[in-house]
Amino acid sequence: MNFWASIVASQTTLLTGLWNTISSSLLAIAISTVVGILFGIILAYGNRIVKIPFRIYVDVIRGIPGLVIVFSVYYFIDFWLRSIGFALPPFAAGFIALSVNAGAHVTENVRGALQSIPKGQIDAGKAIGMRFGQILWYILIPQAVVRMLPPWLNTITEIVKGSSLLALIGVAELLLTTQQLIAKYNNALFYYAYVGVIYLIINVAIESVGKYAEKKIGRGINA
Amino acid sequence: MSQNLLEIRSLEKWFGKLQVFSDVDLDIRQGEVVSIIGSSGSGKTTLLRCINLLEPFQKGTIRLNGEEIGYKEVGARRVRLPESLIARQRIHTGMVFQQFNLFPHMTVLKNVTLGLTKVQKLSAADARAQAEKWINRVGLADKINAYPSQLSGGQQQRVAIARAIAMNPLVMLFDEATSALDPELVGEVLQVIKELAQDGNTMILVTHEMRFAYEISDKVIFMDKGKVAKVGTPKEIFEDRDLPRLQEFLSTFNVDLGGRRAEDRDH
Numbered sequence: 001m002n003f004w005a006s007i008v009a010s011q012t013t014l015l016t017g018l019w020n021t022i023s024s025s026l027l028a029i030a031i032s033t034v035v036g037i038l039f040g041i042i043l044a045y046g047n048r049i050v051k052i053p054f055r056i057y058v059d060v061i062r063g064i065p066g067l068v069i070v071f072s073v074y075y076f077i078d079f080w081l082r083s084i085g086f087a088l089p090p091f092a093a094g095f096i097a098l099s100v101n102a103g104a105h106v107t108e109n110v111r112g113a114l115q116s117i118p119k120g121q122i123d124a125g126k127a128i129g130m131r132f133g134q135i136l137w138y139i140l141i142p143q144a145v146v147r148m149l150p151p152w153l154n155t156i157t158e159i160v161k162g163s164s165l166l167a168l169i170g171v172a173e174l175l176l177t178t179q180q181l182i183a184k185y186n187n188a189l190f191y192y193a194y195v196g197v198i199y200l201i202i203n204v205a206i207e208s209v210g211k212y213a214e215k216k217i218g219r220g221i222n223a
Numbered sequence: 224m225s226q227n228l229l230e231i232r233s234l235e236k237w238f239g240k241l242q243v244f245s246d247v248d249l250d251i252r253q254g255e256v257v258s259i260i261g262s263s264g265s266g267k268t269t270l271l272r273c274i275n276l277l278e279p280f281q282k283g284t285i286r287l288n289g290e291e292i293g294y295k296e297v298g299a300r301r302v303r304l305p306e307s308l309i310a311r312q313r314i315h316t317g318m319v320f321q322q323f324n325l326f327p328h329m330t331v332l333k334n335v336t337l338g339l340t341k342v343q344k345l346s347a348a349d350a351r352a353q354a355e356k357w358i359n360r361v362g363l364a365d366k367i368n369a370y371p372s373q374l375s376g377g378q379q380q381r382v383a384i385a386r387a388i389a390m391n392p393l394v395m396l397f398d399e400a401t402s403a404l405d406p407e408l409v410g411e412v413l414q415v416i417k418e419l420a421q422d423g424n425t426m427i428l429v430t431h432e433m434r435f436a437y438e439i440s441d442k443v444i445f446m447d448k449g450k451v452a453k454v455g456t457p458k459e460i461f462e463d464r465d466l467p468r469l470q471e472f473l474s475t476f477n478v479d480l481g482g483r484r485a486e487d488r489d490h
C-alpha cells in the first residue's frame with residue numbers, strides 16, 4: 001500500500017481513537033469538576049477535622065505521577081472487582097483514574113479561588129440576612145468561577161494530554177491507535193506528528209472557548 | 224417591653240487571649256443617632272460587629288426590640304444560636320462597612336435587590352421598585368445598571384447604604400463609612416447619612432469625622448482601653464473637662480466646634 005492510501009485507510013481507526021480520547025476526557029472533566037467543587041468548598045469553609053481526609057487526598061494525588069495513578073487505579077480496582085467476580089474494562093478504569101487525578105487539581109483550583117475572595121463579601125452577605133448556603137451560591141461561587149476559570153482550563157488540557165496514559169492499560173485512545181497504525185504501516189515520524197497536531201487542535205479549541213467564556217462571565221470582576 | 228430599641232449589658236469580647244472590651248453597657252432609643260469615637264484599636268469596629276452578630280462575644284447580652292439576640296440561656300449555660308436563626312436576627316440590623324463590600328459581579332440594582340428577593344422573598348417587581356426608590360434616594364438613578372468597579376468610592380458607599388437601608392432594618396450600623404474615601408468624596412456620603420438621620424432612622428456611627436458626629440448625634444460614646452469611658456451629649460463629650468484621655472484624643476483632631484463660620488454651618 002502506498003503512503004497516501006495508508007493514510008486514507010487509517011482515518012477510521014484514528015477516529016475511534018479520537019472518540020475514546022474525547023469521551024474519556026469529557027467524563028473525567030465532568031466528574032473531576034463536580035468532585036473538585038464539592039471538595040474545594042469543604043477545604044475552603046469546612047471544619048478543621050472534617051477537612052483532614054480531603055486535604056490528604058489532594059496532597060497525596062498531587063504528589064504522585066499521573067502514570068502511577070492510572071496503574072494503581074487500574075490494578076487496585078481490577079483486583080478488588082475480580083475478587084467479587086467482575087472484570088473492569090480498561091476504559092472505565094481509565095476515566096476513573098483521570099478523574100481521581102484531575103479531581104485533586106480542581107479541588108485546589110476551587111479552594112484557592114474561594115479563599116482569594118475578600119472576607120468582607122461573606123460579611124456583606126451575612127449583614128443582609130443571608131444564610132451561608134445563599135452566600136455561597138449567589139456571592140462566592142459566581143466570583144470563584146471567574147477566578148478559577150484559567151486554572152480550570154489548564155487542568156482540562158492536562159486531562160486531555162493525560163488521557164494518552166490510558167494507552168498503557170490498553171485503552172484504544174488516540175495514542176494507542178496511532179501506535180497500532182505505525183505497527184501496520186510504519187512511518188512513525190509522520191503518525192506521531194499527525195497525532196500531535198490533533199492534540200494541539202483540541203487544546204487550542206479548549207483555550208479559545210475558555211478565553212471567550214472568561215470575557216463573558218467576568219463582567220464587573222475582570223473589568 | 225422596654226422602651227429601648229437596643230440594650231447592651233455587660234458585653235465582653237475576647238479574641239483568643241486579647242480582651243477587646245468589657246463591661247460595655249449601651250441603651251439606644253428608637254430614632255436616636257449615636258456616634259462611637261475612640262482611638263484606633265479601642266474596639267469600635269468589633270462592637271458594631273458584635274451587635275450585627277458577625278462576631279461572637281463571651282459575656283453579656285444584646286437585646287433588640289426586647290428580644291435577646293445571638294445567644295440563649297440553656298439552664299446555666301449560654302449557647303450561641305444556630306446560624307440559621309442568627310441570619311434571621313441579622314435582618315433587623317443593617318451594616319455599612321468601611322470598605323463598602325459591594326458584590327462586584329452584580330450591578331447596582333442587583334446589589335440592592337439581592338437581599339430583598341432572597342431574604343425578604345419579595346417578588347422581582349416589588350424588590351425592583353423598593354431598590355429603585357433607595358437608589359434614587361442616594362442619588363444614583365443613572366448608575367442603576369453599572370457595576371461597582373465603574374463607580375467612584377463615594378458612589379459605591381452610597382450603593383452600600385442603599386443596600387442596607389432597603390432591607391428596612393431597625394438599626395443602621397455605620398463603620399467608618401467615609402474613612403476609605405478620597406477627601407473630596409466624603410461630603411456626598413455624609414450628606415446621605417445625615418438625611419437618613421433626619422428621617423428618624425435609628426443609627427450607630429463609628430466615625431473619625433468629629434464635626435459630623437458633633438452635629439448629627441444625640442449621644443456620643445467615647446471608647447478607651449476596652450471600656451466605654453464616657454457617654455454624653457455631643458456637647459458633654461466635646462467640651463469635656465474631666466477626662467484627660469478624651470481631651471488628648473480630641474486634641475488630635477483639630478475639632479473646631481465653637482468658632483464655626485456661618486457658611487460651614489449650612490452643610
Ligand SMILES: Nc1ncnc2c1ncn2[C@@H]1O[C@H](COP(=O)(O)OP(=O)(O)OP(=O)(O)O)[C@@H](O)[C@H]1O
Binds near residue numbers: 262
Ligand atoms: N479578627 C481579629 N482577630 C484578632 N484580633 C482582632 C481581630 N479584629 C480586631 N482585633 C483586635 O481587636 C482590637 C480592636 O479592634 P477594632 O478593629 O475593633 O478597633 P477599632 O476601634 O475599630 O480601630 P480602628 O479605629 O483602627 O478601626 C485591636 O487590638 C485589634 O487588633
Ligand SMILES: [Mg+2]
Binds near residue numbers: 267268269399
Ligand atoms: Mg475600626
